[in-house]
Amino acid sequence: MKIVITGGTGFLGRLIAERALDRGDSVTLFDIAIPPDGLGALEGRAEMIAGDIADTEMVARVIEKSDAVVHLASMVSAGSEADFDAAMRVNIDGGRAVLEAARANGPHTKVLFTSSLAIFGSKAMPACVDGMTRPVPQNTYGMTKAVMELLINDMSRKGFIDGRVGRLPTVIVRPGKPNTAASSFASGVIREPLTGDVCKLPVAREMQLCVGGYRTCADGLMALLDAPAEDFGDDRVVNLPNITTSVNEMIAATEAVADRHGISLGAIEDAPDDTIRAIVGSWPIALEASKAIALGCPQDSDLETIIEAFVEDYF
């Protein structure tokens, strides 16, 4: 299969690319710039094209003759909240560029899009959201994801594309530096102490959130890419499996893993940030994911296994 991955040099893009290449797919990474430190394990294995996702002509050329597009390029949550116009350009104009390019390529073209729990919000939201919970996003990022979900469902219904959407929980543990996601602390509270750095924690330690391990989420996205179109029914959107945890539990799990590996942990300092608290506090703490599990998406067992994977892969 010939796969184009937009946002392909980011966190999830690299994980999807590795999985696709390992099973023999050909992969083109499309991203805003060639990373200054190169493509790491993907160097020489994947084609890399630099460009802007809102450049409709270029996106059409890149997607032409592909079998599938994994559309990950996006402004993330805090960045989108800080700049509405940029979020509209990248997430909506860029999203439409991808969908129209896929449509022009033909109805066989699979488009896998990553949505987010950030589409949910409002005071009326239940603690655990299911496939029928109404999305009422309380941030611009979530709004752009909700718009894309609707577009993909309708363009699939019309037979223009073969769309699939995985709604992700907060994926942990992101390696490297923090990004501008409001949920960035969820990786930082594990990563920074493990690497001996100080973590500035913007939220309360009692706060609950729903997370997924990066291996499980990437495997789940691959399962959605491969699932027969008819198995999605009339809704191409699927909540990916997740686990509910608190920041305190994440800290305790990190301590347990560090103890097993003899790692001395960096400090965690409370640094309350009202903007981050408001965005993350509006999100649900559990996503009902039985449809994803029926489609073959795996489920994490526990936090310590997720953190062990991070130590194994990135230390």
Ligand SMILES: NC(=O)c1ccc[n+]([C@@H]2O[C@H](COP(=O)([O-])OP(=O)(O)OC[C@H]3O[C@@H](n4cnc5c(N)ncnc54)[C@H](O)[C@@H]3O)[C@@H](O)[C@H]2O)c1
């Ligand atoms: N990681 C998570 O916890 C999470 C949770 C929910 C949804 N998602 C969604 O999954 C996708 C991938 O997430 P990620 O964690 O890999 O993010 P990331 O920030 O690591 O990767 C996104 C990539 O998009 C690229 N990009 C941004 N603007 C672009 C533009 N104008 N043109 C071309 N490329 C551009 C960035 O350079 C980056 O490499 C995103 O759509 C994100 O919203 C992620």
